[in-house]
Amino acid sequence: INPDFGQVEIDPAVINLSDVETFYSEKRPFFVEGSSIFNFGQGGARSYWGFNWSNPDFFYSRRIGKVPEGSLPDNDYADYPAGTHILAASKLTGKLNGNWNVGTIQAVTRREYAEYQYNGSRFETEVEPFTYSGIFRVQKEFDEGFQSLGFISTITQRAFKDDRLRSEINSGGYTFGLDGWSFLDSSKSWVFTGWVGASHITGTSERITEVQRNSRHYFQRPDAKNFGVDSSANSLSGYAMRFYINKQKGNFFMNTAFGLISPGFDVNDAGFMWRADQINAHAGAGYHWTDPTDFYRYLELGGALFSNSDFDGNVNGQGIFHFGSIEFLNYYNMGWNLAYNPETISNRRTRGGPLTSNPSGYQVSLNINSDSRKDIVIGVYGYTYQSDGSRSLEAGTSLEFKPVSNVSISFSPFYSYNLENAQWVTSKEDQYAVNTFGRRYVFAEMKQHTVGAGIRLNWIFNPRLSLQLYVQPLISSGDYYSFKELKRASSYDFLVYGQEGSTFNKDDYTADPDGSGPAGIVEVGNPDFNFKSLRGNAVLRWEYLPGSVLYFVWTQTRSDYEEMGQFQFSKNFNRLMDQKPDNIFMIKFTYWFSM
Incomplete structure (x- = not known):
């Protein structure tokens, strides 16, 4: 018997053109049940506003059983595992003496291999090492919940057989954090909550150099002042913290926060984070009217100021934000957001290159929903963002x-349009690019169209037998044009290829930044894309005994990718339906032991 910890509900398809990892929610029952104890940094406060703050998760359970990370040598064909098998896992969560919350997860995943063929011969190579993951969580409440103090610790340790893999994956990762809260008055209207944490990862010097250069850190930035790549290091450490003061009772409410993540902080062995090197603060307040009038049942208005900077003192984001919501007498509701962001400095646009200017912009969003008590519930929403030469628009509706x-x-279709003035393409070393530290950073204007929908059916035959169907079609295209390079660091000025003495060849996507000058050719490549996906699954759930469940699962996926930027819905959809699907049938059962 091979224990199965797999999920029965499929993940949605996404288009990710950014430099950060996509976050997927956990859906495996083993990890979902009782998971609230592992919510580090939360408790006491009712809200945790972010405003450009990317909060790290010390424990992200999808790291256990993840897709292998190892690369493959040159090959003609490869059979690469879709996930890492969990050999064994145990979980213990509970409450002791009424005020101690404890939880631990222990898991080991097996060594994974990929098979590949090259020049007529077949080979096997290690792509994921044998791995131990340990998560420990304790939280104690004092004075009938007026105060709390807790800690979390994660340990990830790997055992390699292939030395090549040591330069691609961390040998170990360790984190530790303290969190807690304290109410500041007897009515629990005011609360102070927060957390502090530290991380330490180990590996070969090649691997730690790669970590320093990845999108979470960008230590190689040529104009960074307080850090740089240490190619001899075999470990990396960092710290982080976040503190809130909330006023959360009564008509007037307030939320303020301060947080920072040091450049070397990294929890991604057992946790999840998008980026380090950030200092964030915000102050927000609002008022809600809860007594019905002749016009509304509930009204809320609020606003906030926020600012982001890095450890070099560059202001990476600022803004003023207004939000509001209202519930009308017929139980319809409406919510809206308005924001303005002044010009700041971007330390991420060049993906490890020099700073650039970040143009000012504004955003508006609106959503309207009908009475949720009815058998038919309709909602519509819209969002737009406008900046210097860039704009985004998304609109959608939902029907329950x-x-x-x-x-x-439920049926939730949407459409989005994105015109990006400076979409990242590539970079190339060139000693003649003196204004950008000896490297050319290539961008393009891009028009992206995306249409998709989520379709779901839930049918409960009786309390022990149910059927769930889910289908997600998605079509997205991106058309890149007007290729250009950053003219100078700390600016938003570009040299458009084909202008000012430069040339661009549309046949092979190559550019010459100075025509007959000494600069070399820049091979841009064709980044146009047209991605189509259809994902769906059906899950029949039967609780054959109290606490014991049998699942019958059918999953079907089909997709298509082309290097073209044209968006033609009918043609794209027909091509998608012509693709051969992948079908997976699975039976999963659990048995509850009463002890």
């Missing part, structure tokens, strides 16, 4: 229908 009490159907 309950034809009978035990059946619900």
